Amino acid sequence: MASDDARRPIFRQMLAREAGTGVDAPAIAAAFRRLCENFARQLTPLVGDAGVIAIYTRSLRLVQQQFPGLAPVRTSDQDDGPFLRAQRLLEHQQPVVAFEAAIALLTTVGELLASFIGESLTTRLLREAWPDDFAGDTAEETTT
DSSP: OOOHHHHHHHHHHHHHHHHOSSOOHHHHHHHHHHHHHHHHHHHHHHHHHHHHHHHHHHHHHHHHHHOGGGOOOOOSOTTSOHHHHHHHHHHTSOHHHHHHHHHHHHHHHHHHHHHHHOHHHHHHHHHHHOTTTSTTOOOOOOOO
16 A cells, blocks of 8 residues: 555655745645646546545645644635635745645645545546656555
8 A cells, every 4th residue: 555655755746846946835835736736637527526625625624733834714705615725825834834734735635535545546546647756656455
């Protein structure tokens, strides 16, 4: 079974590439959102829009426990969806914190998804979304 520790460096590399070097928190947050939207395109046919929202919303809540600075921002429009909410939260962090929190969010999404649909299907979806990045990930679903 692939561990989240195996995915974390891949997500780190992807976010760094997407955001660029020497960037600020808003650029990191925008790069995170683009990665999430790309993966959601692979996920939606399988779990639907509501499933994607549920996985990302739960991931955000879990990561907020690790990063207390990601306390929810109260806005008049709470129907922005989890990608925009996460982006807004990340934008107001120090760049290092925004980067690490974004990595934690991506990793948690992978963890939650794998717990619902299994490692092999999660790996396949990650490969479809990012074939170059997850080409070497040979996770197999374990059966007990």
